[in-house]
Amino acid sequence: MRLTLLRLLPVRLNGDYMTDIDLFKKVYLFSSLNEAELESISKISRSRTFNKGDIIFFDTEPYLGFYVVKTGLVKIYKISNDGREHILHIIASDNTFGEVPLFENFGESPKEDSRYPANSMAIEENTQVILIPARAFTDLFENNVKLCLKLISGFARRLRYLNHHIEELTLKDVTKRVAGFVLAEFNKSNKQNKKTKSEITLQISKNDLASLLGTIPETLSRTFKKLNEDNILEVTGKAILVLDINKLKETAS
Amino acid sequence: MRLTLLRLLPVRLNGDYMTDIDLFKKVYLFSSLNEAELESISKISRSRTFNKGDIIFFDTEPYLGFYVVKTGLVKIYKISNDGREHILHIIASDNTFGEVPLFENFGESPKEDSRYPANSMAIEENTQVILIPARAFTDLFENNVKLCLKLISGFARRLRYLNHHIEELTLKDVTKRVAGFVLAEFNKSNKQNKKTKSEITLQISKNDLASLLGTIPETLSRTFKKLNEDNILEVTGKAILVLDINKLKETAS
DNA sequence: CGTAACCTTGATTAAGATCAATTCTCGTGG
DNA sequence: CCACGAGAATTGATCTTAATCAAGGTTACG
Numbered sequence: 165m166r167l168t169l170l171r172l173l174p175v176r177l178n179g180d181y182m183t184d185i186d187l188f189k190k191v192y193l194f195s196s197l198n199e200a201e202l203e204s205i206s207k208i209s210r211s212r213t214f215n216k217g218d219i220i221f222f223d224t225e226p227y228l229g230f231y232v233v234k235t236g237l238v239k240i241y242k243i244s245n246d247g248r249e250h251i252l253h254i255i256a257s258d259n260t261f262g263e264v265p266l267f268e269n270f271g272e273s274p275k276e277d278s279r280y281p282a283n284s285m286a287i288e289e290n291t292q293v294i295l296i297p298a299r300a301f302t303d304l305f306e307n308n309v310k311l312c313l314k315l316i317s318g319f320a321r322r323l324r325y326l327n328h329h330i331e332e333l334t335l336k337d338v339t340k341r342v343a344g345f346v347l348a349e350f351n352k353s354n355k356q357n358k359k360t361k362s363e364i365t366l367q368i369s370k371n372d373l374a375s376l377l378g379t380i381p382e383t384l385s386r387t388f389k390k391l392n393e394d395n396i397l398e399v400t401g402k403a404i405l406v407l408d409i410n411k412l413k414e415t416a417s
Numbered sequence: 418m419r420l421t422l423l424r425l426l427p428v429r430l431n432g433d434y435m436t437d438i439d440l441f442k443k444v445y446l447f448s449s450l451n452e453a454e455l456e457s458i459s460k461i462s463r464s465r466t467f468n469k470g471d472i473i474f475f476d477t478e479p480y481l482g483f484y485v486v487k488t489g490l491v492k493i494y495k496i497s498n499d500g501r502e503h504i505l506h507i508i509a510s511d512n513t514f515g516e517v518p519l520f521e522n523f524g525e526s527p528k529e530d531s532r533y534p535a536n537s538m539a540i541e542e543n544t545q546v547i548l549i550p551a552r553a554f555t556d557l558f559e560n561n562v563k564l565c566l567k568l569i570s571g572f573a574r575r576l577r578y579l580n581h582h583i584e585e586l587t588l589k590d591v592t593k594r595v596a597g598f599v600l601a602e603f604n605k606s607n608k609q610n611k612k613t614k615s616e617i618t619l620q621i622s623k624n625d626l627a628s629l630l631g632t633i634p635e636t637l638s639r640t641f642k643k644l645n646e647d648n649i650l651e652v653t654g655k656a657i658l659v660l661d662i663n664k665l666k667e668t669a670s
Numbered sequence: 671c672g673t674a675a676c677c678t679t680g681a682t683t684a685a686g687a688t689c690a691a692t693t694c695t696c697g698t699g700g
Numbered sequence: 701c702c703a704c705g706a707g708a709a710t711t712g713a714t715c716t717t718a719a720t721c722a723a724g725g726t727t728a729c730g
Contacts, residue, residue: 312565
């Protein structure tokens with residue numbers, strides 16, 4: 165009795181309780197689908213909830229389908245034999261991940277042994293994701309050019325992002341990469357909020373940030389310290405205050 | 418008179434002279450298009466010939482369209498302020514490159530200021546490419562799901578390749594990367610030729626190979642030397658003889 | 671046969687990883 | 701409300717890999 169009540173409470177009290185279909189309407193990939201199609205997807209999809217640090221899938225696992233992030237944050241990462249990690253993407257809510265294997269072998273005999281290209285892990289408490297099974301989705305693509313074009317456009321952006329990521333990793337030192345990251349966050353934040361605000365807030369831990377920038381926490385910490393000594397920025401916990409935007413741009417080069 | 422003759426000669430004498438349409442039929446991306454569509458593409462496309470070392474486009478140039486490689490070899494690469502270079506892809510004949518900007522901003526207002534994501538250069542003499550102008554091609558996509566699916570599948574593979582590339586660069590040392598490259602070439606060559614052949618031939622210069630593996634020629638040379646001293650392989654010019662496939666696999670780890 | 675591009679080898683350096691030791695922060699239970 | 705403990709972040713000392721710098725050697729091609 166007590167348990168049932170507890171389970172019901174959030175639904176009852178929370179005015180903005182959301183169905184999967186409401187979520188799907190905010191997903192770029194799905195924006196060309198009609199209500200009926202969204203409902204048919206919703207029917208076959210499965211919600212799953214994870215805690216911080218929980219694995220969503222390993223790159224060794226057989227492919228089941230792709231995911232939509234409902235709440236929380238997910239990291240997509242590779243890991244070496246000796247345990248070092250490198251983060252490829254951070255996926256926020258309303259975004260999809262794990263679509264690549266769906267389409268790799270299109271035309272060829274559908275491979276049953278297809279795998280995820282990387283690992284994924286929830287990096288926030290109460291990260292809710294929805295699994296969209298592979299089989300049910302492919303038919304939709306074959307009958308909907310608009311949907312295809314959405315996917316193409318999403319893939320194209322991701323390709324450009326990875327190009328950029330490789331450029332950063334291979335042609336720039338850690339200081340340039342850190343400055344480049346802060347600059348990008350600064351621009352992103354000021355695009356959203358219109359007016360200029362010189363403080364940005366990290367959404368991820370510094371451990372994860374280090375891994376995303378292709379370095380380790382110790383080096384990231386030292387780099388922040390150096391940028392502070394040069395009066396470029398000031399880091400307090402998850403808050404980064406940009407002191408000199410011009411010097412920051414120059415450093416990112 | 419003399420000039421006209423010279424220009425005609427190769428066509429006359431060369432029995433396997435090829436029209437653009439013959440080439441297009443071998444391009445995976447185009448494999449769902451009919452003769453009429455191929456012809457309409459052919460009419461608006463432009464052939465260009467480059468020598469080794471010629472730039473095809475810079476990443477700073479406005480986007481014109483994508484390319485098909487007819488003959489020769491093309492490298493797609495990024496370059497740093499101080500001139501260091503990193504190769505992202507090597508594109509061989511019958512393959513396309515530069516499609517990404519076509520689709521990045523689909524749905525949004527068509528940006529006129531869109532740019533190529535990286536630089537490209539011919540790395541063989543007599544590299545012939547065909548430029549497919551952007552505007553003329555987008556209509557085709559909006560009316561052809563099969564074409565879309567081909568593109569999606571091509572992009573998906575490229576995404577997985579870049580994932581893998583980043584994994585190699587960030588989580589493996591040079592020796593592992595070199596061993597991994599040789600192993601991949603070994604497998605590719607033996608898949609094509611059925612029977613096992615332990616010698617592979619480099620298609621690119623060692624300078625370019627170093628850049629593709631995220632290192633420099635000096636380090637590549639030393640790495641080959643070390644792998645030779647360990648009786649794993651033997652390098653003579655562009656020929657690599659695999660001496661111990663098991664040790665090679667182990668080294669690539 | 672000569673020159674330029676390509677490749678190799680050696681000596682040195684530097685960036686950043688690793689190892690080790692605190693300190694800080696924050697959620698949890700008493 | 702405070703104390704505790706675990707994970708996160710910082711700092712310092714040292715080490716390692718691979719880049720840089722410098723000089724020859726090889727190969728291909730006009």
